[in-house]
Amino acid sequence: MEGAKAQVFGIPVTRDDLARLDYFEDLRDRYLSIEGLEARWHSIEELGLDDDHDRCLRLHHLVSLTRAVEETLDSAFRSGHIPGTAFFGRGNEAASVASASCLRDEEWLIPMHRNCGSHLAKGHPPASIMAHFFGRADGPSAGRDGNFHMGYRPKKIIQLISHIGTTVPIAAGVAWAEKVRGSGRAALTYIGEGGTSAGDFHEGMNLAAVKQLPLVVIVDNNQYAYKTLPEEQFACDSIVLKAPGYGVPGYLIDGTNTLLMHKICGDALDRARAGGGPTLIESVTMRTAGHSVYDKFTDYVDMEQHRKWTEERDPIKRLDAYLLENEIATADEIGESHTRAREEAEGARDEALKSPFPDPESVADDVYAT
Ligand SMILES: Cc1ncc(C[n+]2csc(CCOP(=O)(O)OP(=O)(O)O)c2C)c(N)n1
Numbered sequence: 316m317e318g319a320k321a322q323v324f325g326i327p328v329t330r331d332d333l334a335r336l337d338y339f340e341d342l343r344d345r346y347l348s349i350e351g352l353e354a355r356w357h358s359i360e361e362l363g364l365d366d367d368h369d370r371c372l373r374l375h376h377l378v379s380l381t382r383a384v385e386e387t388l389d390s391a392f393r394s395g396h397i398p399g400t401a402f403f404g405r406g407n408e409a410a411s412v413a414s415a416s417c418l419r420d421e422e423w424l425i426p427m428h429r430n431c432g433s434h435l436a437k438g439h440p441p442a443s444i445m446a447h448f449f450g451r452a453d454g455p456s457a458g459r460d461g462n463f464h465m466g467y468r469p470k471k472i473i474q475l476i477s478h479i480g481t482t483v484p485i486a487a488g489v490a491w492a493e494k495v496r497g498s499g500r501a502a503l504t505y506i507g508e509g510g511t512s513a514g515d516f517h518e519g520m521n522l523a524a525v526k527q528l529p530l531v532v533i534v535d536n537n538q539y540a541y542k543t544l545p546e547e548q549f550a551c552d553s554i555v556l557k558a559p560g561y562g563v564p565g566y567l568i569d570g571t572n573t574l575l576m577h578k579i580c581g582d583a584l585d586r587a588r589a590g591g592g593p594t595l596i597e598s599v600t601m602r603t604a605g606h607s608v609y610d611k612f613t614d615y616v617d618m619e620q621h622r623k624w625t626e627e628r629d630p631i632k633r634l635d636a637y638l639l640e641n642e643i644a645t646a647d648e649i650g651e652s653h654t655r656a657r658e659e660a661e662g663a664r665d666e667a668l669k670s671p672f673p674d675p676e677s678v679a680d681d682v683y684a685t
Contacts, residue, residue: 336553336567338538338599339623346575347567349558364574371643374412374573375634376652381408381432382631383653383660384441388448391664392608398450399461402478404429405604407535409630410570412436413577414503414533414598417584423493423502425473425486428463429535429602430505439467441660445667457680458673480510483519483532490528490593501529501587503580508597509540511557512548520595524561529587531580531594535570537602542615555597563593570598571630574637601628 345356365371385403392401404411411432415424418437426433434444439455447454447465455467455474466474473489475482486504493500506516511534523530534554538545551557558565564586566579576598583594601624605612638644644652 338536339620339628342567342569342599346569346579347553347555349555349565352559359569359572359575362575362578364578366641366643368643371574371638372648372652374416374577375638375644375649376656377412377416377432377436378408378573378631378634379653379656380441380659381412381435383656384435384444384663385431387660387664388445389608391445391449396668397448397461397608399448400607400609401448402428402463402607403604404431404535406602406624406628406630407537407570407598407600408432409573409634410533410535410576410598410600411505413573413575414505414531414580414596417577417581418503419500421471422500422584423471423473423486423489425475425482425489425502425504427475427482427505427507427510427535428478429507429537433503433505434465434467434472437467437472438470439472441663442666443467445663446670449667449670450672451667451670452673453667453670457677478507478510480506480513480515480519482506483516484522485519486530486532487519487523487526487528490523490530490587491526494526494528499529499588501531501584503531503533503584505533505535507540508534508536508538508545508554509543509548511554520557520561520563520593523593524563527590527592529590529593531583531587531596533580534595534597535600536597537600538620539602539606539612539616541606541610553597555595558595561595563595565595565597567597567599569628570600571624571628571633573630573634600624600630603629 345358348355388401391397407429411430415433415436418424424433424437443455450458450461452458455465464474466472482504483506486502490502510516536554540548553567555565555567568575568579603625635649
């Protein structure tokens with residue numbers, strides 16, 4: 316029947332609405348929450364986002380620094396300084412920074428290959444990140460990894476094992492340890508929308524839900540898993556619809572909105588610390604660069620989609636405009652934050668390039684125990 320309303324997990328839908336969500340349009344001004352089988356759209360405007368000058372400028376600086384670090388790494392790759400490859404989070408800088416900056420120092424971050432911003436927000440120094448990519452002795456793997464399998468022990472950042480799914484059970488294990496200790500500490504991890512098709516994602520989510528672990532899982536739905544599109548990856552309208560299957564609260568949000576992610580993830584972590592169990596947040600962004608530095612994405616990405624997301628949903632442009640329009644920061648403060656970010660990234664590159672390559676004699680160190 317034309318125009319008839321049906322219910323999908325409590326969301327009133329017409330027949331036309333049953334088509335896959337248009338992430339660009341549907342998440343302009345609203346976000347979706349699912350609690351039990353009750354799904355509700357909410358207006359972002361009514362949420363009450365943070366407007367504290369110092370906190371907002373701190374987030375702005377970290378988002379800008381993330382882009383500056385990745386752009387500096389990109390040109391370093393082209394100058395031959397990166398012996399392996401590099402993956403960047405262009406388009407998800409806001410989601411990474413805004414979520415990880417909700418963690419306390421003593422809590423755990425288990426990032427993925429697009430979460431340079433999460434590393435920076437948790438306190439991993441840019442020069443150490445650069446030294447990692449340059450394969451230098453002062454990097455966190457002491458030159459053993461030329462990719463993004465990078466952690467940073469002093470700040471409780473655990474490195475990823477594979478890009479595909481394996482972090483979620485590890486994050487669940489970390490959260491379980493904190494629960495057993497009764498520490499009130501939480502953990503935060505990420506996975507790509509492609510990675511949710513892997514079995515490990517299911518095992519980790521299920522364990523976290525059954526044991527009510529203090530874990531927040533962010534699905535970075537950047538709409539491309541290398542060349543695979545969401546419609547070839549999952550058959551439901553949106554990944555957030557899997558949350559009620561696990562029995563956990565779910566949120567579907569625009570991941571290019573820094574202050575929105577900061578609020579939703581901050582609340583989810585508070586719930587986790589208070590014993591309320593895990594949350595699944597689907598953060599929609601678009602990967603507006605290649606899968607890795609080697610990838611010519613213009614061969615397969617819809618360039619009209621790319622134009623819309625870079626012009627209207629670039630996280631940095633959006634944050635600049637939001638802080639200005641809401642009179643949270645001045646144009647001078649925003650400009651100064653960008654300049655400082657570029658100087659910091661370039662200074663970190665110069666420092667990392669001074670670090671030596673590892674001594675070949677050390678190749679077996681930390682590999683075998685006798
Ligand atoms: C087990 C395994 N299979 C394949 C790969 C190669 N690979 C790395 S990332 C990736 C795509 C991942 O897509 P998604 O999870 O959506 O994350 P995105 O890269 O888009 O952020 C692939 C196929 C891998 N690293 N490990």
